[in-house]
Amino acid sequence: MKGKKLLIFLTFFLLTSFIYIDFKLSSFENDVKIEIIKLRIFRYLLVILSGMVLTSSGAVMQVLFKNPLLDPYVLGISGGGLFGFLLSSILFKGNLLISIFFSFFFSVLSALLSLSFSSNIKSDRKVSILISGLLVNILFSSFVILLSMFSKRDITFLFYALMGSFNHVFISKNLFLYISFFVTVILSTVFIIFKSKELDIMSIDEDIASTSGVNVKSNFFLILLIIIYQTSVIVSFVGMVGFVGIIIPNILRMAGILKNRDLILGSFLGGASLILVADFISKYSFSFEIPIGVVLSIFSLPFIFWIVKNNFE
């Protein structure tokens, strides 16, 4: 049953992958074709990795905080990460290693800020974490705008950073470093899949989890830290991409995929497909490329409204 549902997602993923790489390929000359395919495949890999990680981290975060409206973007982690990345790229002239370290550091900082804000708001936990995430997001987005004005960058760069884009020069001299970060992110997602039984039992009830032998606190912070790392790497590559981590896991839950291992696997497929479609639209719908976040926001807001309607009485 669950296998069948996941199979549908897999089919959809393969279909979108094929269209993404094959689109209008025949209109090119043969020798150009190979170059185009190369570029497309690199971009494709970046797109699907981002989609997988952003979506699965959303799914996991929703379990950790017991709130179906959370993802790293909403909690302000992406904002902190982007700020850290830009800060270090100004200070250290684009050393990727240091940049990602900075990005990670500020992601952790923004998560801590969000958590401490929300623990001081005397309201429903679900609402207070959203409010504090919003505040932290505004704070770091403002810092990002300030930074990019100081560094006198092109204004479109700011749009791409704040709303996410895959329109980067990907094949650079840092290729090895890029790939190693790819690998660490993939390994960390595998680790999270192995943590899915802890996530399952934590999603049931924290007291039950604790009396069943799960160390709730240490698992919470360990998993959160891994998600923050993944987010900071992805943000450093493609900027802030939101919402995909909210939509897909909620669709999966509605489809009856409830156990976290299946949810994470489904998120990989669904998230990658959705981002592929969104990137496709952002690439080809106009003569210029629009940020992927713009596409995602426009199409996903009705759906998010619907989730809010169902979850906050």
Next chain:
Amino acid sequence: MVNIENLKFSYTKGKEFLKIESLSIKENGIYSIVGENGSGKTTFLKLICKLIGGYEGKIYLFGKDLRMIKEIELAGIISYIPQKIYLHYDFPVYDFIKYGRYSKMDLFGNLTFKDHEDINFLMEKLEIEHLKKRNCFSLSGGEMQLVQLARSIFQGGKILIMDEPFSNIDFRHRKKIIEIIQELKGEKTVLISSHDLGICLNISDIVIGLKKGNIVGIGNKDYMKNELQRIFDTEINFLEDNGKIYFYEGV
């Protein structure tokens, strides 16, 4: 098997919430805790489950200090049913029960064939096998309570702690839960907190009366039936018939 010495606990500094000088709970049997709302019943149970820390004094489980017992080890000793479970996401019933033996799962979350047989046996015994393919959100309160009971029995361990297992449960399911608890009596220590005095006194070997965080009465049914008035500060009417006690409000 549970020994408590000089236990003191407070939620806010300087304001003692629970104080138990000494209490010893012996192996096998049903113990119930009665007392007003806010008398410390839930807190007491949570302290034994190590869900709350920061207490003074000692709690010993099988002669071992509770502070020294790790979660994973404790899971093999105590199983716990909370007063209210608030599921944020739906979850399959079968897997809900399966996670009772989290501490025995392998890396991939698999259990042995025998474990699965145990689940099926328990579900049959508790008459919930028809819920096997259902999800928790679709269950009634009584069904959910039976599923929880199945989960805790499946977890194993010598101590079963139930925090108000009968509240908001319909008559049929309540009867079933009592039946199961009485069957467990020979192999486990069952610790129940409840406002249902009739059930508490009739099924328990020992009744513990809590008032403002202190134990004000402890003993068997015949002793405790006359002590209740003092514990609850109000007139308590009961009838006795065939060795059973029936309480009524008398209004």
